[in-house]
Amino acid sequence: MTSPHSHPTENSLPICPGLGEVHTVRQMEWSSLKNGELLERASGRFDVMLTADQNLEHQQNLARFNIAVIVLVATNNRIESLRPLVPPVEKLLKEIKAGTLRRVSA
Numbered sequence: 001m002t003s004p005h006s007h008p009t010e011n012s013l014p015i016c017p018g019l020g021e022v023h024t025v026r027q028m029e030w031s032s033l034k035n036g037e038l039l040e041r042a043s044g045r046f047d048v049m050l051t052a053d054q055n056l057e058h059q060q061n062l063a064r065f066n067i068a069v070i071v072l073v074a075t076n077n078r079i080e081s082l083r084p085l086v087p088p089v090e091k092l093l094k095e096i097k098a099g100t101l102r103r104v105s106a
Contacts, residue, residue, distance in 0.1 A: 020093070022050075035060055043067045048093060052077050057101045068096040073105035081106075 023046075025031050030038055035056055042049055043065040052072050056062075062069055070089060074081035084106040096102055 039065045039067060039069075047098070048096060050089070054103075062101050063099040066098045068098050069101040070096065071101060071103045073103050 025033075025038065028041075030041060033041065035053065036059075039049065039060060039062070044067070046067055048068045048070055050070050050072060052074070054071055054073065056069060056071065070092060072082060072085050072089070074085060085104050088104045092102055092104060
């Protein structure tokens, strides 16, 4: 399973070995892309996009993209707040389908 991370959660990568192959938006040199462009580039190239953008589902028609989206819902984007989300994300990665969005919160 591969997934691009949006930059707010880049610091969480070292503690998420169960997430498989992970690339950040910054690593892909996609930091300047808006959500639609980001989804377009990632679609078909990655299985899942992890993001902290809680408005994404209201801004994009996710069904048209060949990628699943997991929204990380936490009080902030610090590692301490995101760490509890890792186990439910790992479980969700086994069942989420392209074109869908699921929220994960502690």
